[in-house]
Amino acid sequence: DGGITQSPKYLFRKEGQNVTLSCEQNLNHDAMYWYRQDPGQGLRLIYYSQIVNDFQKGDIAEGYSVSREKKESFPLTVTSAQKNPTAFYLCASGGLAGDTQYFGPGTRLTVL
Amino acid sequence: SQQGEEDPQALSIQEGENATMNCSYKTSINNLQWYRQNSGRGLVHLILIRSNEREKHSGRLRVTLDTSKKSSSLLITASRAADTASYFCGGNGGSNYKLTFGKGTLLTVNP
Numbered sequence: 001d002g003g004i005t006q007s008p009k010y011l012f013r014k015e016g017q018n019v020t021l022s023c024e025q026n027l028n029h030d031a032m033y034w035y036r037q038d039p040g041q042g043l044r045l046i047y048y049s050q051i052v053n054d055f056q057k058g059d060i061a062e063g064y065s066v067s068r069e070k071k072e073s074f075p076l077t078v079t080s081a082q083k084n085p086t087a088f089y090l091c092a093s094g095g096l097a098g099d100t101q102y103f104g105p106g107t108r109l110t111v112l
Numbered sequence: 113s114q115q116g117e118e119d120p121q122a123l124s125i126q127e128g129e130n131a132t133m134n135c136s137y138k139t140s141i142n143n144l145q146w147y148r149q150n151s152g153r154g155l156v157h158l159i160l161i162r163s164n165e166r167e168k169h170s171g172r173l174r175v176t177l178d179t180s181k182k183s184s185s186l187l188i189t190a191s192r193a194a195d196t197a198s199y200f201c202g203g204n205g206g207s208n209y210k211l212t213f214g215k216g217t218l219l220t221v222n223p
Contacts, residue, residue, distance in 0.1 A: 033210075033211075035213075040215070041215055042200060042213040042214050042215040042216055043155075043200070043202075043213040044213075045210060048210060058210070088152075090154055090155065092155075098142045098143055098204035099160075100145065100157045100160055101145075101155075101157065101202075101211060102157065103147075103154035103155040103156070103157075104154050105153060105154045106152070106153065106154050108152075
């Protein structure tokens with residue numbers, strides 16, 4: 001099956017810990033994105049990557065880091081510097097510039 | 113700043129009725145996309161309309177785009193309970209690949 005997967009579905013973190021969220025796609029898309037969604041809110045862009053080994057900050061990159069070592073994978077690390085990390089995190093991938101984005105099922109992160 | 117702002121924030125209708133949601137955006141766009149999100153799930157792409165298009169159809173969906181007013185509308189005809197979801201518009205406005213989303217419209221279709 002072609003698609004985009006995220007793991008884990010639920011993640012709990014203690015304050016002061018870094019955690020990494022996984023995002024994998026087998027759609028052969030060049031571009032990948034990470035969004036954050038808070039309850040009743042829209043999506044805010046954290047980071048995006050247009051090609052391997054390159055990524056750009058989005059609107060709310062502080063406290064987050066990413067890597068893009070493979071075309072298929074775009075992991076997101078939520079660092080201890082992120083003051084309010086409890087949220088729903090969505091990964092997406094897309095082809096040509098401005099083309100449709102395909103979303104994964106999301107990871108719900110809760111800080112205990 | 114948000115490229116897409118949906119209106120209304122919430123809409124409740126009866127099954128079989130039509131539902132109309134609106135989206136306004138601030139800057140010029142290359143295309144505008146509509147997505148659906150069921151509670152706790154990822155977004156599902158519904159339709160993409162390019163800046164040189166005025167209307168597009170897909171099944172029970174009809175999207176219009178008015179670039180002079182910087183607005184778009186999504187019409188769902190003959191709604192079903194399964195259409196209950198949040199609907200988001202996202203504007204793609206530049207040479208990069210970014211989409212900027214609004215806060216969404218929560219549609220409830222009552223059986």
